Amino acid sequence: MNTIDFLNFSGKKALIRVDFNVPLDDHFNITDDNRMVGAVPTIEKILKDGGSVILMSHLGRPKDGPDDKYSLRHIVKHLAILLNRDVHFAPDCIGEDAIAKSKALKSGEVLLLENLRFYKEEEKGDEAFAKKLAQLGDVYVNDAFGTAHRAHASTAIIAKFFPDAKYFGYLMAGELANAEKILNHAERPFTAIMGGAKVSDKILLIEKLLEKVDNLIIGGGMAYTFAKAQGGQIGTSLCEDDKMALALELMEKAKQKKVNLILPVDTIIADAFSPDAKTAVVKTGTIPSDWMGLDIGPETAKLFSEVIKNSKTILWNGPMGVFEMDKFEVGTKAVAVAVVEATKNGAFSLIGGGDSAAAVSKFGFEDQVSYVSTGGGALLEYMEGKELPGVKAIYHSGSGPE
Numbered sequence: 175m176n177t178i179d180f181l182n183f184s185g186k187k188a189l190i191r192v193d194f195n196v197p198l199d200d201h202f203n204i205t206d207d208n209r210m211v212g213a214v215p216t217i218e219k220i221l222k223d224g225g226s227v228i229l230m231s232h233l234g235r236p237k238d239g240p241d242d243k244y245s246l247r248h249i250v251k252h253l254a255i256l257l258n259r260d261v262h263f264a265p266d267c268i269g270e271d272a273i274a275k276s277k278a279l280k281s282g283e284v285l286l287l288e289n290l291r292f293y294k295e296e297e298k299g300d301e302a303f304a305k306k307l308a309q310l311g312d313v314y315v316n317d318a319f320g321t322a323h324r325a326h327a328s329t330a331i332i333a334k335f336f337p338d339a340k341y342f343g344y345l346m347a348g349e350l351a352n353a354e355k356i357l358n359h360a361e362r363p364f365t366a367i368m369g370g371a372k373v374s375d376k377i378l379l380i381e382k383l384l385e386k387v388d389n390l391i392i393g394g395g396m397a398y399t400f401a402k403a404q405g406g407q408i409g410t411s412l413c414e415d416d417k418m419a420l421a422l423e424l425m426e427k428a429k430q431k432k433v434n435l436i437l438p439v440d441t442i443i444a445d446a447f448s449p450d451a452k453t454a455v456v457k458t459g460t461i462p463s464d465w466m467g468l469d470i471g472p473e474t475a476k477l478f479s480e481v482i483k484n485s486k487t488i489l490w491n492g493p494m495g496v497f498e499m500d501k502f503e504v505g506t507k508a509v510a511v512a513v514v515e516a517t518k519n520g521a522f523s524l525i526g527g528g529d530s531a532a533a534v535s536k537f538g539f540e541d542q543v544s545y546v547s548t549g550g551g552a553l554l555e556y557m558e559g560k561e562l563p564g565v566k567a568i569y570h571s572g573s574g575p576e
């Protein structure tokens with residue numbers, strides 16, 4: 175793999191695509207800086223070599239040109255703290271000012287460009303826009319794993335302009351190596367834990383995992399589609415009626431493949447989707463008509479935990495309940511505790527997905543699992559077996575713009 179270790183960056187200007195699409199609160203404080211922290215080793219290696227760094231990223235999904243709400247200027251201060259040095263900022267990612275600021279960069283200096291998505295050309299994968307960005311550096315580095323599933327100007331198209339000078343950053347390389355380890359070198363027993371809101375988001379991954387895992391645990395909102403498909407009463411719980419047949423098919427496939435598919439046996443129900451809702455515990459499939467399931471129940475937490483603790487490889491994607499509300503975090507926390515315990519006993523645990531990562535950090539366990547991925551959609555697509563445009567662009571050995 176063509177990582178930045180193949181080059182001494184002394185005297186070079188490295189144009190790095192990072193994924194600094196971090197969550198911000200109403201006061202523009204960063205609520206989870208995992209993605210920024212993840213890019214630091216790449217930046218530091220280049221600076222240590224004697225190179226300079228131009229960072230480019232998107233933030234959010236601005237609809238209509240520049241919008242202060244999505245400005246990357248909000249993260250400059252925090253980036254300076256993480257890098258322990260000043261960070262210059264260019265309020266337009268292309269144009270004369272960005273070119274001048276990039277030219278003026280001295281060895282060891284860092285420039286952050288304004289949000290790439292302030293130009294619609296970014297998401298369109300516009301080649302002329304990519305060319306303008308390419309003028310800003312001598313070498314292109316892609317370290318934006320979280321955005322590697324997008325074929326955008328800065329993540330994929332731009333690589334054409336660096337046929338002999340394009341590299342993977344350390345975060346990208348680490349993410350790919352860990353995903354690879356899970357998919358192709360998993361020690362057994364291998365347990366996948368799937369949760370989150372919808373079955374439809376994760377069908378392809380579930381199908382793929384049925385070829386690989388010993389245990390497949392399904393919790394969270396998606397479990398109610400399985401419960402209803404089996405004839406259970408689920409009240410007003412989340413359900414995708416059009417995926418019920420598929421849920422039964424997946425159960426049948428698991429049986430054929432001798433995969434232990436484990437579904438919740440009980441559930442915590444609420445009379446409203448609210449932190450102050452009235453709650454009760456009932457058996458799966460017995461939810462009264464105007465109640466909804468918002469977490470797995472205590473029997474289920476015990477059942478899932480036992481399986482997890484006896485695993486040697488664990489992939490976790492999606493929370494077990496609405497963990498954002500303290501009343502419905504118990505199941506997700508129990509699973510997190512079991513993953514931590516298994517990891518302590520030598521298992522390899524990979525946490526993927528924005529909300530699963532947020533849950534693990536809410537409980538303060540991020541340093542007690544093997545790896546927390548910075549990718550949501552990107553990790554899912556990679557694990558489903560899709561080629562990521564951001565990865566392909568670096569591997570492709572084209573000889574210049576087509």
Ligand SMILES: Nc1ncnc2c1ncn2[C@@H]1O[C@H](COP(=O)(O)OP(=O)(O)O)[C@@H](O)[C@H]1O
Pocket residue numbers: 369370371372375394395396412467468469491492493494495496497498526527528529530531550
């Ligand atoms: N029983 C449930 N009812 C409604 N929402 C749920 C339920 N269980 C989990 N969720 C929600 O699912 C969301 C996470 O889903 P998803 O985006 O698929 O996870 P991830 O980002 O980890 O892949 C969380 O916001 C959580 O509140």
Ligand SMILES: O=C(OP(=O)(O)O)[C@H](O)COP(=O)(O)O
Pocket residue numbers: 193195234235320321324528548549550551552
């Ligand atoms: O947050 C991201 O993806 P994720 O929500 O799948 O983790 C990436 O920064 C990609 O953003 P996008 O989904 O707006 O292209």
